[in-house]
Amino acid sequence: MLLINNLSFTRDKNKIFENLNLSLNKGNITQIKGDNGSGKTTFLQTLLNILEPNTGEIFWEGKNINKTIFNFYKETTFIMDQSSATKHLTVLDNINFWRGLSSSNLSNDKILLLLESYSLDQYKNTKVMHLSSGEVKKLELLRLIFEQKNFWVLDEPYNHLDNSSIQILNQTFEDHISKDGIVLFASHFEPEINGLEIINFT
Amino acid sequence: MLFINKIFIFFKRELKLFYTNIVDLLTNILFFFLSIFIFIFALGTGDKLLETIGVGIIWSLLLLSSTLSIRKFYEEDFKNGTLIVVHMGGISYELMAFLKIVSHFLFVQIPFLITIPVASMFFNLPMNEVYVLFLTFVIGSLILSCLGSISASMNLLNSTNFSIGSIIVLLFSIPVIIFSVGIKNSDVDFFSMINLLLGISLVFLGISPWSSAACIRLALRNK
Known part of the structure; x- marks a missing residue:
């Protein structure tokens, strides 16, 4: 469904991330893990075409999202770290x-x-x-x-939540991936979700 | 149909925000009237004097008080990410800027029209001049909304210097002032001046969504 090919992003000559490849399929849940300032938010914003990558391409259902951005947005929910x-x-x-x-x-x-x-x-x-x-x-x-x-992108979803809400959120994620949805989130918290894949950002 | 619904929802939110922030509008109106009083106290109460300079003063003060509110044009939506959410809802930044301009015109500038008849009374303006003032302000305020959108989106890029936005609005509104106030004194026929004003408003209505959208994109990248 989503394919990220050779993505790099540079800000003020600092390489935030380089040559990143990732593919997400139906029913996948993926966590991006890393310390503060390791570029998790920047990566999510680049993925959603809010920031422009220096190199690389992003494909949604086989099409480059630069050309069909609104088709991509039609199936994407983005939850930012601050409240909108x-x-x-x-x-x-x-x-x-x-x-x-x-x-x-x-x-x-x-x-x-x-x-x-x-x-x-x-x-x-x-x-x-x-x-x-x-x-x-x-x-x-x-x-x-x-x-x-269909495609959920979340930035630090566990901030400010109490234990029972965290459990409801994990349950929501599991329901969504059982319905062939895709979840990608960035967090330094380690939730207990079945089938969670972790990508480490350094 | 769904797309029209989205635009309708956008306006509904702007209207609700206008209701909750109605104090802002009242403050602007208060600023406008207080400035008029200051002018009158400073110049003295000569009937003839006030009548000749009335239109000019009302127009300049309308301009100044409308620059007070433009800082809020995009700032809050930019800070809390509503711009991104609306964009991901399928509305491009250009259309968003256009809708913002229209809603600013409808919900901020048009309510300001009620001040004109009252203000005209202080300057003892004849009725036909009040009509002209009314007409020129409707067209001129659309231009001011467009300029406000440009300067507010440029202001997203700097977080320290707020007065630069007002300077841009004031600079580009000089032609608006010239033609709006000039209608009264000019020998040329009335409609040619109105057409000129309409022309200026069309030019800015064409330019400002694109330039605002470009500034918003740039600001989101540098956030």
Whole structure:
């Protein structure tokens, strides 16, 4: 599905990563592991064409993503390390915005159920700026589910989460890969997930 | 159909943000009226004097107070990554900039129109000049929104010097001021001046989405 060929990225003459090859297939879950500043975030942003690589190509379903970028984005959810929720809007307003953008067809009842399972339902009409950082992170992770995309890219998904949320997240990952989804995430935390492949960044 | 829905959702969010940040608009309006009072106190209350310089002063102050809010154009969405999320939702940066310009025009500049009749009263302007002011401001504010988009996206690239953005807006709005205020005094016919203003607004509407998108891309790469 996703093929990365000979990817390198240089910033201010510092080689962040060099000649990187990677292929991700249906049902794969891959972790990028590395110390702070080892280039995990840079790699994810290069993969999603936000940063431009110095050399190398990225193929999605056999096509170079430079030419068919929106086809690639149509099947990709990217969870950044910071929250992309608008602080001045309520939780439901943010959810409706994301839902409309990804043209997902999840019903309102299902959304409420989801909020309940992440114990966010009492805050649905609260502005995001009044939530704690763990709750904001959980709200951000909900995007994975209601965007209904195939390829999940996550940057530090375990930050700010408590133990029960980590377990729910791991369960979500396992459900997704059992449905032929692809998960790629960067973290220095070691989660317990069946079939996890680890790539070490130095 | 789905694409139109996305654009609709985008506007809905902008409208909600406008409602929650309505204090910003009221502050701008307050700034506008206070500046008018300062002008009047500084110049004295001669009827004839205020009437002759009224349109010029109102236009310059409208310009200054609209530069107050442009810093917020992209900054928040850029910082929290909404720009990337919207882009990955299938809207290109160019279209995003265009939608931002239109929503800024609709939700920030158009509500500002209510100040014009009140401001005209302070300067004792005749009714036909108020109409002209109204018309030129509708066209001119679209140009100001375009310029605001360019300067705000350029401001994403530097995090220290905020006044440079206002300087760009002021510099490029000189033709707008010349033609908007010039309508009153010129001997040429009224419609040729309006056409010139419309022409300028079309040029900027064409240029600014592309240049804003280029600046946003550059800023995302240097983040």
